[in-house]
Amino acid sequence: MSKAIPKRSQDYSLWYNELVKRADLAENSAVRGCMVIKPYGFAIWEKMQAVLDGMFKETGHSNAYFPLFIPKSYLSKEADHVEGFAKECAVVTHYRLKNSEDNKGVVVDPEAKLEEELIVRPTSETVIWSTYKNWIQSYRDLPLLVNQWANVVRWEMRTRVFLRTAEFLWQEGHTAHTTQGEAIAETKQMLEVYANFAENYMAMPVVKGVKTESERFAGAVDTYCIEALMQDGKALQAGTSHFLGQNFAKAFDVKFAAQNGELEYVWGTSWGVSTRLMGALIMAHSDDQGLVLPPMLAPIQVVIVPIFKGEEQLKEIVDHVQPYIDELKKAGISVKLDDRDTLRPGFKFAEWELKGVPVRLAFGPRDLQNKTVEVARRDTSEKQVVDVDKVVEHIKALLEDIQQSIYKKALQFREENTRKAESYEEFKKLIEEGGFVLAHWDGTSETEDKIKNETKATIRCIPLNAEKEEGKCIYTGNPSSCRVLFAKAY
Amino acid sequence: MSKAIPKRSQDYSLWYNELVKRADLAENSAVRGCMVIKPYGFAIWEKMQAVLDGMFKETGHSNAYFPLFIPKSYLSKEADHVEGFAKECAVVTHYRLKNSEDNKGVVVDPEAKLEEELIVRPTSETVIWSTYKNWIQSYRDLPLLVNQWANVVRWEMRTRVFLRTAEFLWQEGHTAHTTQGEAIAETKQMLEVYANFAENYMAMPVVKGVKTESERFAGAVDTYCIEALMQDGKALQAGTSHFLGQNFAKAFDVKFAAQNGELEYVWGTSWGVSTRLMGALIMAHSDDQGLVLPPMLAPIQVVIVPIFKGEEQLKEIVDHVQPYIDELKKAGISVKLDDRDTLRPGFKFAEWELKGVPVRLAFGPRDLQNKTVEVARRDTSEKQVVDVDKVVEHIKALLEDIQQSIYKKALQFREENTRKAESYEEFKKLIEEGGFVLAHWDGTSETEDKIKNETKATIRCIPLNAEKEEGKCIYTGNPSSCRVLFAKAY
Numbered sequence: 001m002s003k004a005i006p007k008r009s010q011d012y013s014l015w016y017n018e019l020v021k022r023a024d025l026a027e028n029s030a031v032r033g034c035m036v037i038k039p040y041g042f043a044i045w046e047k048m049q050a051v052l053d054g055m056f057k058e059t060g061h062s063n064a065y066f067p068l069f070i071p072k073s074y075l076s077k078e079a080d081h082v083e084g085f086a087k088e089c090a091v092v093t094h095y096r097l098k099n100s101e102d103n104k105g106v107v108v109d110p111e112a113k114l115e116e117e118l119i120v121r122p123t124s125e126t127v128i129w130s131t132y133k134n135w136i137q138s139y140r141d142l143p144l145l146v147n148q149w150a151n152v153v154r155w156e157m158r159t160r161v162f163l164r165t166a167e168f169l170w171q172e173g174h175t176a177h178t179t180q181g182e183a184i185a186e187t188k189q190m191l192e193v194y195a196n197f198a199e200n201y202m203a204m205p206v207v208k209g210v211k212t213e214s215e216r217f218a219g220a221v222d223t224y225c226i227e228a229l230m231q232d233g234k235a236l237q238a239g240t241s242h243f244l245g246q247n248f249a250k251a252f253d254v255k256f257a258a259q260n261g262e263l264e265y266v267w268g269t270s271w272g273v274s275t276r277l278m279g280a281l282i283m284a285h286s287d288d289q290g291l292v293l294p295p296m297l298a299p300i301q302v303v304i305v306p307i308f309k310g311e312e313q314l315k316e317i318v319d320h321v322q323p324y325i326d327e328l329k330k331a332g333i334s335v336k337l338d339d340r341d342t343l344r345p346g347f348k349f350a351e352w353e354l355k356g357v358p359v360r361l362a363f364g365p366r367d368l369q370n371k372t373v374e375v376a377r378r379d380t381s382e383k384q385v386v387d388v389d390k391v392v393e394h395i396k397a398l399l400e401d402i403q404q405s406i407y408k409k410a411l412q413f414r415e416e417n418t419r420k421a422e423s424y425e426e427f428k429k430l431i432e433e434g435g436f437v438l439a440h441w442d443g444t445s446e447t448e449d450k451i452k453n454e455t456k457a458t459i460r461c462i463p464l465n466a467e468k469e470e471g472k473c474i475y476t477g478n479p480s481s482c483r484v485l486f487a488k489a490y
Numbered sequence: 491m492s493k494a495i496p497k498r499s500q501d502y503s504l505w506y507n508e509l510v511k512r513a514d515l516a517e518n519s520a521v522r523g524c525m526v527i528k529p530y531g532f533a534i535w536e537k538m539q540a541v542l543d544g545m546f547k548e549t550g551h552s553n554a555y556f557p558l559f560i561p562k563s564y565l566s567k568e569a570d571h572v573e574g575f576a577k578e579c580a581v582v583t584h585y586r587l588k589n590s591e592d593n594k595g596v597v598v599d600p601e602a603k604l605e606e607e608l609i610v611r612p613t614s615e616t617v618i619w620s621t622y623k624n625w626i627q628s629y630r631d632l633p634l635l636v637n638q639w640a641n642v643v644r645w646e647m648r649t650r651v652f653l654r655t656a657e658f659l660w661q662e663g664h665t666a667h668t669t670q671g672e673a674i675a676e677t678k679q680m681l682e683v684y685a686n687f688a689e690n691y692m693a694m695p696v697v698k699g700v701k702t703e704s705e706r707f708a709g710a711v712d713t714y715c716i717e718a719l720m721q722d723g724k725a726l727q728a729g730t731s732h733f734l735g736q737n738f739a740k741a742f743d744v745k746f747a748a749q750n751g752e753l754e755y756v757w758g759t760s761w762g763v764s765t766r767l768m769g770a771l772i773m774a775h776s777d778d779q780g781l782v783l784p785p786m787l788a789p790i791q792v793v794i795v796p797i798f799k800g801e802e803q804l805k806e807i808v809d810h811v812q813p814y815i816d817e818l819k820k821a822g823i824s825v826k827l828d829d830r831d832t833l834r835p836g837f838k839f840a841e842w843e844l845k846g847v848p849v850r851l852a853f854g855p856r857d858l859q860n861k862t863v864e865v866a867r868r869d870t871s872e873k874q875v876v877d878v879d880k881v882v883e884h885i886k887a888l889l890e891d892i893q894q895s896i897y898k899k900a901l902q903f904r905e906e907n908t909r910k911a912e913s914y915e916e917f918k919k920l921i922e923e924g925g926f927v928l929a930h931w932d933g934t935s936e937t938e939d940k941i942k943n944e945t946k947a948t949i950r951c952i953p954l955n956a957e958k959e960e961g962k963c964i965y966t967g968n969p970s971s972c973r974v975l976f977a978k979a980y
Contacts, residue, residue, distance in 0.1 A: 029557045029621065030564075031608060036621055038554035039636060046553060062529035064537060067519045068641055068657050070579075072587065074520075076595035086587040086596050090559075092596065092610065093583045095645040097562065097576040105566035106576050108583065108607055116599055119523060120558075120582065120610070131519065133525055140832075146529060151558055151641065155585040167558050263532075299714075342630075 005354070007288045007395070012232040017161070018285060023291050023355050025278065026161050033159035033166030033432060034486060037275070037312040040355065043299035045278060049149065050195040051201050051296075052171065052273065053194045063146040066127050069118035074126040078251040081125065084218020085327075088155040090120040090166075120153040125219060125244070126269055128174045129252040136176060136266060138257045143186070144176040152274075162279035163236075163490050170274035176266045178256065180245070183267035184222075192273040194239035202277065203407035204228050204284045205414050207436070207485060209461025214445045217270075220246035227460040227485065229414045230283040233434020235460045235487035238280050241271035279490070285379075285406050291356025292379050294406055295399040302328060302395060303357045304334045305348045307364035317363050327392045328380045333399070353378060358397055358402050366425055379406050420483065424474045427486070431457045436487050440480035442473035451475055451486070460485045495844070497778045499620065500667055502722040506773060507651070513781050513845050515768065516651045523649035523656030527765070530845065533789035535659070535768060539639065540762065541691050541786075543913050544659065546682050551635040551663060556617050558641075561606035564616040568741040571615065574708020578645040580656075595865040601754070610643040615709060615734070619663045619742040626666060626756055628747045634666040642764075653726075653980050660764035665757045670735070673757035674712075677733040680761040683713040684729035692767070693784035693897035694718050694774040695904050696728055697926070697975060699951025704935045707760075713737035715976065718951040719904045720773040722923020725950045725977035728770050731761035767812045769980070775869075781846025782869050784896055785889040792818060792885060793847045795838045797854035804831060807853050817882045823889070843868060848892050849885055869896050910973065916963045917976070921947045926977050930970035931962035936954035941965055941976070950975045 005018045020026055025041030028034075053063070075082045098111035126390055128146075133437075135141060149171045159165050173190060177183040191208055198206045206226035216223045218377065220242035222273040228238045246265040246453060249255070255263045269308065285292040295301050304325070318339055329336045336357075338348050345362065362374040373391050376383045379402050386394050417435030421427035430437045432455075441447060441459065452458050466482040473480050495508045499568075510516055515531030518524075534764075543553070559582060565572045589595075618951040625631060627824065639661045663680060667673040669895030676900055681698055686694045696716035710732035718728045736755040739745070745753045785791050794815070796807040813955065818825045826847075826901045828838050835852065839964040842850055852864040858945050863881050866873045869892050878883050907925030911917035920927045931937060931949065942948050963970050 022862070027621075027624075029617065030561055031557050031559045031617075034557035034559060039554045042554045043552065064529045064532045065527040065535075065659065067521050067524035067526065068643065069521045069524055071520055072598075073595055075587070082587075082596060086589075089587055090582045090608075091584040091587065091598050092580045094581040095579070097565070097572075097579055097581065097609070099576070105563055106572060108562075108581050118580075119587070127519065127521075131517075134517075144774065153558065169555065208847040217977065363542075 005288065005290065008231060015288070018281075019160050019282060019286060019290060019354075025282070028161060031166075031169075033156060034215055035161050035165050035167070037169075040299065041278065042367065044281070044293070044297055045275060047297045047299065048201070049171075050199075050414070052193075052197055053149075055197065056147050056171075059145075059189060059193060060076065060146045061175075063148060064146050065148055065150070066124050068121055068125045070121050070373065071422050072117045072119055073310075074130060075415050076121060077126060078219045078247055079250075080247075081219035085122045085154075086336065089122055090153045090155055092118040092120065102449075117121060121150070121271075122152055122154045123272075124148065124150070124172055125174065125248050126153075126252070129248040129268070129437040132174075132176055132266070133254045135251050136254055136256050137181065139178050139259055140257060142176055142178045144180065144185075144378065145173075146172040146175065147171055158244055160279075162282070165275070168275045170272050172270060172272040175269045176249075176254070177269070178258065178264075178267070180267050183245075183269050184243050185273070187222070187224055187241045187269045190269070191226065191239075191241040194273060195226050197273075198226055198238055199407065201294065201296045202284065203236070203296070203403055203410060204280060205407065206465050207461060207484060208465070209463040211240075211461055212445070212448060212459045212484070214448055215459065217242045219244060219247050220270075221247065224464075225461050227487075228280055228284060229417060229436055229487070230280070230490070232283070232411065233417060233488075235436065235489040236276075236280050236283070237460070237489065238277060239271070239273040242269060244268035244270060284410055286356065289350075289381075290354030292406060293356035293358060294351050295358045295403045298356065299334065299355045300355075300357050301333050301399060302359045302361060303352045304335065304337045304351070304361045305345055306337075306339060307362055311341070313365060314339065317365075319369065320368055321361075321363055324388065324391055328395065331392060331396060333395065359398055361391070377402055379409075421474060427474050428455055431455050431486065431488065434488070436460070436485055438483040439474045439486055440469075440471035440482075441484050442476050442478035444476075444478055447475045449474060456488050457486045458489055460487050460489060495778065495780065498721060500705065505778070506769075509772060509776060509780060510651050512664075513779075515772070518651060523646060525651050525655050525657070527614060531768065532790065534771070534787055537763060537787045538691070538767060539661075539867050540688075542683075543639075546637050546661075546663065549679060550684060551636075551637045551665075553638060554636045555638055555640070555865075556612055556614050556621065560611050560614075560617045561664075561895070562607045562609055562712045564620060568709045568726065568737055570737075571709035575612045577610055580643045580645055581937075582610065599893050611640070611918065612642055612644045613762075614638065614640070614642075614662055614762075615664065615738050616742070619738040619744055620760070622664075622666055622756070623742050623744045624747050626744055629668050630748055632666055632668045632746060633672065634900075636665065637661055637663040637677075643818040650667070652765055655765070658765045660762050661756060662760060662762040665759045667759070668748065668754075668757070670757050673759050675736075677712070677714055677731045677761070678874050679730075680759070681716065681731040684731065684761070684763060685716050687708055688716055688718065688728055688761075689897065691784065691786045691852055692771050693786070693893055693900060694728070694770060695897065697951060697953050698955070699953040699975060700922075701730075701947045701951055702935070702938055702974075704938055705949065707732045709734060709737050710760075711737065714954075715951050717770070717977075718770055718774060719926055719977070720770070721903065721909060722773070723978075724764075724909060725926065726770050726773070727950070727979065728767060729761070729763040732759060734758035734760060763792065776846065776908040779840075779871075780844030782896060783846035783848060785848045785893045788846065788848050790826045790842075790845075790847050790893040791823050791826065791889060792849045792851060793842045794825065794827045794851045794853065795835055795842070796827075796829060797835050797852055801831070803820075803828065803855060807855075807858065810858055813853075814878065816880055818885065821882060821886060824883065831898070840940065846920075849888055851881070867892055869899075911964060917964050918948075920947055921945050921976065921978065922979070926950070926975055928973040929973075929976055930961035930966045931974050932968035932970055933968075937965045938964060946978050947976045948979055957968055
């Protein structure tokens with residue numbers, strides 16, 4: 001708390017790193033690329049989990065748990081899948097350590113070599129479909145709607161807390177269906193669940209779309225995604241939902257007896273969001289004073305800071321506010337009373353601002369006399385003096401207003417930073433300035449690659465709501481029938 | 491459902507394995523010793539988690555997340571700890587696969603060898619205390635009360651679903667304190683939390699005690715535990731709470747500035763329960779018909795089976811029961827209506843019996859006329875016809891009664907199977923018969939080892955409530971001041 005965090009305008013990347021650290025969200029661990037999620041950060045993740053888990057159950061899914069380790073040979077069974085993941089897998093080769101001969105610690109025991117090496121799951125399609133083979137015999141066993149909350153490991157070379165880490169936490173849904181149509185409907189349904197969560201809980205507007213072939217999940221027929229725009233003009237993929245066709249069913253020989261008795265391959269989907277959403281949440285709303293959290297996901301929604309001189313006055317204020325704390329809690333609002341007597345109010349204000357608590361109440365001796373309270377909102381820094389008897393109703397309305405306001409602000413930002421490019425020159429200029437750029441593309445991976453190499457911009461998605469519009473590819477001039485969404489991305 | 495599960499009296503071990511499989515709780519995976527927890531089994535674990543998590547928060551703990559991987563060198567820092575865990579660690583040595591030269595799959599890429607091998611956490615003391623070093627400077631940072639829900643890996647040679655698996659799910663609390671007294675109080679508090687959970691939610695009576703030196707957690711000063719007795723007369727350690735003294739603080743150099751300004755080592759605790767509790771829950775109450783679940787942890791508390799002929803009658807019954815389903819749900823009771831029209835009622839009865847649903851309602855055409863319903867309780871198989879208008883109140887009381895009854899039954903079983911041995915001959919006989927045996931012991935590891943080698947019985951704990959009683963060690967005849975609890979154990 002000794003000094004302010006860097007400003008976004010000066011060094012966005014440093015601002016993010018410092019904010020994550022100083023707001024007690026997470027930190028790097030001694031193991032390269034693996035993070036420690038600190039209690040305050042984890043409390044936000046727990047709120048996210050609870051909401052998402054409720055949505056999954058609401059749509060008929062159950063949780064289960066599959067092994068951390070996957071036999072190496074499983075990965076080879078789906079050709080695209082192995083291509084996509086083999087290069088970033090952590091591999092377990094031994095199962096025992098022994099004391100070193102110089103007694104300076106432990107070394108791998110060469111005699112305890114595994115017969116078949118195991119990979120630490122980077123995603124669980126292979127181990128899950130090998131299990132589904134035994135669970136699915138008949139159409140009566142379908143649909144199979146399962147989700148798991150788990151840790152996964154992808155040995156990324158460049159890592160960044162929350163955004164790209166070697167180990168991360170996520171959920172992965174894996175479903176199996178009798179028909180293509182049903183599997184596609186599931187894929188789209190889960191995309192809607194993610195979009196609903198992003199917009200109505202994270203207060204983060206997203207573009208729903210489908211990935212191009214080169215950005216598709218390794219092993220999928222189609223990858224749907226939600227894409228958000230961060231304050232530095234870069235895009236962030238916030239969730240994906242994959243239609244797997246019969247690819248994994250064929251790789252693991254998962255067939256069902258249809259009502260007519262015929263054996264058919266099962267249709268599959270998978271979908272996931274991860275602790276990456278924490279990065280998105282931070283970057284979508286926060287400012288130079290610190291975090292700005294949407295009330296729906298804030299571990300502490302209201303903090304109360306007493307302004308006092310001496311122990312007696314503190315006690316008087318604490319006694320005075322207790323009924324309001326009880327009332328707020330009864331209304332389902334999480335409240336924290338910051339009654340630490342070793343810190344000045346100004347210090348506390350800055351700390352709770354840094355931690356993004358949506359509403360701050362300050363109670364001083366004058367408020368006791370006047371039966372008032374000072375209410376400050378984190379997102380706009382506006383302050384207001386409110387009759388203490390009306391404070392609970394006021395806060396309820398205020399939390400809703402903050403939730404809406406930060407969504408609208410983020411939406412306005414995205415709209416102002418979504419532009420159309422009509423030529424490659426214009427495209428390059430807009431991409432350099434940042435934000436989403438809608439442009440015509442000829443539909444080939446070749447053109448996509450060239451644009452990426454020259455500008456670092458990727459096609460984030462082909463928006464689901466894209467209007468049919470005849471045009472010419474900005475790069476090749478070849479015909480195009482709709483605009484796709486480009487941006488530089490995290 | 492085609493045939494009954496084996497009887498406990500015939501083959502207890504086979505009964506357990508078949509029950510776990512047939513009740514859809516879990517199964518072995520393709521990876522040796524790693525299990526798949528199926529949706530029904532996981533739903534029970536989720537209930538356990540929710541209750542425990544609430545208890546941890548109630549006692550001031552927050553959740554956080556620490557890395558899956560631990561640098562190999564960390565393990566060496568605490569001498570007893572490395573001794574205890576090195577032999578069962580999964581070791582990650584490489585981080586990439588590549589296609590094999592014969593194109594038959596993937597092999598470990600020898601060029602992608604890690605500079606320092608990583609172990610997959612068998613428990614997280616080392617990685618957490620290395621982190622706490624940066625979190626703790628002053629007494630103001632203490633106590634630090636953190637828990638994590640995670641997967642851990644211990645490469646056990648003989649595994650058994652839930653009871654002993656290479657990978658398992660658990661929670662591990664890790665706390666840091668300014669004084670020895672506070673850390674011991676925390677250790678005991680968490681033991682009480684576990685005992686409360688075991689007795690009041692799992693309906694499983696436990697003996698609270700402290701472990702002997704040879705059964706102590708590797709790196710602890712004292713290990714407290716709760717021990718339960720299974721129906722086959724074997725003991726099961728259901729949870730442990732460790733007072734770590736300053737062992738890990740010294741190993742990782744974690745000091746705090748006390749109020750007087752002096753630098754002192756921090757005092758620590760750790761405590762955990764795991765998916766092993768699932769095994770305990772199954773074995774504590776279940777019978778030859780299948781699972782018996784305590785209502786507090788049953789994913790489905792009430793199942794409704796309509797007795798009908800034809801679609802029309804089914805519809806009539808479903809319409810009739812809907813208001814009662816709504817009312818039960820409103821009362822916080824989880825209800826499932828089994829309206830499958832391809833299965834006979836008898837089949838359904840057996841299935842829900844196998845799955846341990848505490849209360850079953852059967853509604854037939856006559857019940858419609860008479861405004862009645864047949865209520866069957868799983869634990870005693872008693873059936874009763876109840877006025878349908880009183881069914882909700884009846885079920886509320888019945889669920890409470892079942893919860894109490896199965897606890898009492900388990901308690902009675904334990905009391906009948908806890909006996910005192912006055913001589914080694916008697917001890918051997920009682921141990922062979924099964925159950926807890928209270929006997930005098932001279933307090934040496936040597937004697938403990940000999941008894942273990944000769945009888946397979948271990949000292950489960952020195953019970954906290956053990957009365958002072960002068961006596962002679964059953965093995966050596968040396969003096970002893972209290973009886974300790976022996977049993978063969980899982």
